[in-house]
Amino acid sequence: MATAVVARPVSRTQTRSREEEVLVWPDLVFIEFIAAMLFTITLFLLSFLVNAPLLDQANADVTPNPSKAPWYLLNLQELLLHMNAAMAGVIIPTIWLVIMGAFPYFDREQHGQGVWFGTEKAVRLTIVSAVVGFVGTWFLILWDSGKIAFFLHGWFGLSGGDSLRFLENVRSVQTQLPWPEWSRNITYSPVNIVIIGEDFQHLDFPAWLVEQGIPTMAMVGMSAMLIFSLWRVGWVVTRRDALIVLFSAFVAAYGVLTLTGTAFRGQGQELVFPWELKVSEGIPGQE
Amino acid sequence: MTQMQPSAGAAARRIEHARQAEARKLSRRSFLRVSVFAGLTLSVGAMAAGFLGFFNLRKPTGFGGVITVVPARVPKAGEEPSRISEGKFWLSNLAGAQGDVAGVGGTGGILALYWKCPHLGCTVPWNPAFNGAAVNFPGIVGWFRCPCHGSTYSRAGIRVYGPAPRPMDTMAVSVNSDKSLNVNTGVITSGGPDNPLRAKPYSG
Incomplete structure (x- = not known):
């Protein structure tokens, strides 16, 4: 078999005249860049010379009560009220973003892509999951703020007595149950790792349960139970159905968290009605 | 040829003079080398001084004291x-x-x-x-x-x-x-x- 050897044309650098060349950075960008540099340098020098007249507004010891993030982050702040800080602020958002990014890899069905409510029971699933997410999130918030126990006690005179005190809120599970002493100090690592003053050799099981265990069980367990029970009644058929359930419940929960953090959290992050919400500037003596 | 001798000697002197003047001048290479090492010494020294400064415990008044x-x-x-x-x-x-x-x-x-x-x-x-x-x-x-x-x-x-x-x-x-x-x-x-x-x- 003969192999044809085709000589490639030798490329030679083409000479161009100056007029043919086009700058990769247009002139305007250069001008803007120089302006930005001048502005930055001026601001830098100015900040050396002149102090911003913030005075008491920049006093970290004066904290408004309640202290709130911008409204679009109040869902995260609301989560922070109920669980471990790293979990609520970093781990859960990251995991959820990864899960949402994985949706198209889990639901590989081509048929009906991009169609709103594209499966047979989609509308029903959306409504049911949104209602469950809405009610479930409110229930958990009310429980953890002690309001359910408070209402039962105040409205109906019901009291669990000493045996049910641990149900008042999530933290009571740790503080009101007679946990044996060993369970508060379970050694699980042969060496002690201390990160920012935190001891990672011993597990305080009741604290772990309250700050991480119960919230994880609530979030993963309730989502799984919702999908499972809707599958048992035959409404969830395809993977897309399961994702519709998961996402609708998430949107409802996210909305409730944002709403609660924005309009229902008063001083000391106490759960109040929106018309009772007053903000104190936190100036000493004027609270 | 005899007329060339003194001029050749003068040229040689001029060349030798210029060579010595050139040798007295700081060459670009050594200037850059000295600058780089001086800059490096300065910045490392400043970092070391800043680090050592932490060991000089001050006596705070107000919060911290x-x-x-x-x-x-x-x-x-x-x-x-x-x-x-x-x-x-x-x-x-x-x-x-x-x-x-x-x-x-x-x-x-x-x-x-x-x-x-x-x-x-x-x-x-x-x-x-x-x-x-x-x-x-x-x-x-x-x-x-x-x-x-x-x-x-x-x-x-x-x-x-x-x-x-x-x-x-x-x-x-x-x-x-x-x-x-x-x-x-x-x-x-x-x-x-x-x-x-x-x-x-x-x-x-």
């Missing part, structure tokens, strides 16, 4: 905690088992509670009217409540609910003979259920 609280600012036993702004702490004067909501056997006294929330560091205010803990702690009005995430602490800094991982931190207190207090704001101990036991007896 010892704060003397005059007797007039010390609350009476059972009164509302008072705010000592310059030391960033609350001074709680517990009457008996007051604030000992975990039941560790507190007998009262003076407690300096660092007002930084052990959760995420907000300044915790005293809420004298709050009794939302009425179900599990009936009859106790007045709690420390964090404005950021709602962690709730008793008068002795014991966390009863909210996301904070531990009770409020305490500062070292000593009582002087004239009933004033020395609070060492540089000695901060992580809060624990034994907070009420750390209270210093005080009779003012």
Whole structure:
């Protein structure tokens, strides 16, 4: 078999005249860049010379009560009220973003892509999951703020007595149950790792349960139970159905968290009605 | 040819002169080398000096040092905690088992509670009217409540609910003979259920 050897044309650098060349950075960008540099340098020098007249507004010891993030982050702040800080602020958002990014890899069905409510029971699933997410999130918030126990006690005179005190809120599970002493100090690592003053050799099981265990069980367990029970009644058929359930419940929960953090959290992050919400500037003596 | 000799000698002298002048001048290469190493020495030296500076412990006044609280600012036993702004702490004067909501056997006294929330560091205010803990702690009005995430602490800094991982931190207190207090704001101990036991007896 003969192999044809085709000589490639030798490329030679083409000479161009100056007029043919086009700058990769247009002139305007250069001008803007120089302006930005001048502005930055001026601001830098100015900040050396002149102090911003913030005075008491920049006093970290004066904290408004309640202290709130911008409204679009109040869902995260609301989560922070109920669980471990790293979990609520970093781990859960990251995991959820990864899960949402994985949706198209889990639901590989081509048929009906991009169609709103594209499966047979989609509308029903959306409504049911949104209602469950809405009610479930409110229930958990009310429980953890002690309001359910408070209402039962105040409205109906019901009291669990000493045996049910641990149900008042999530933290009571740790503080009101007679946990044996060993369970508060379970050694699980042969060496002690201390990160920012935190001891990672011993597990305080009741604290772990309250700050991480119960919230994880609530979030993963309730989502799984919702999908499972809707599958048992035959409404969830395809993977897309399961994702519709998961996402609708998430949107409802996210909305409730944002709403609660924005309009229902008063001083000391106490759960109040929106018309009772007053903000104190936190100036000493004027609270 | 004979006429060329002196001129050749002059040229050689000129060349030798120029060579020596060139040799006396700093060459570009050595200038750059010296600059680079001088710059490197300066910056490393500055970093080392900055690092060593940390070992020169200064004696802070105000927060971080010892704060003397005059007797007039010390609350009476059972009164509302008072705010000592310059030391960033609350001074709680517990009457008996007051604030000992975990039941560790507190007998009262003076407690300096660092007002930084052990959760995420907000300044915790005293809420004298709050009794939302009425179900599990009936009859106790007045709690420390964090404005950021709602962690709730008793008068002795014991966390009863909210996301904070531990009770409020305490500062070292000593009582002087004239009933004033020395609070060492540089000695901060992580809060624990034994907070009420750390209270210093005080009779003012």
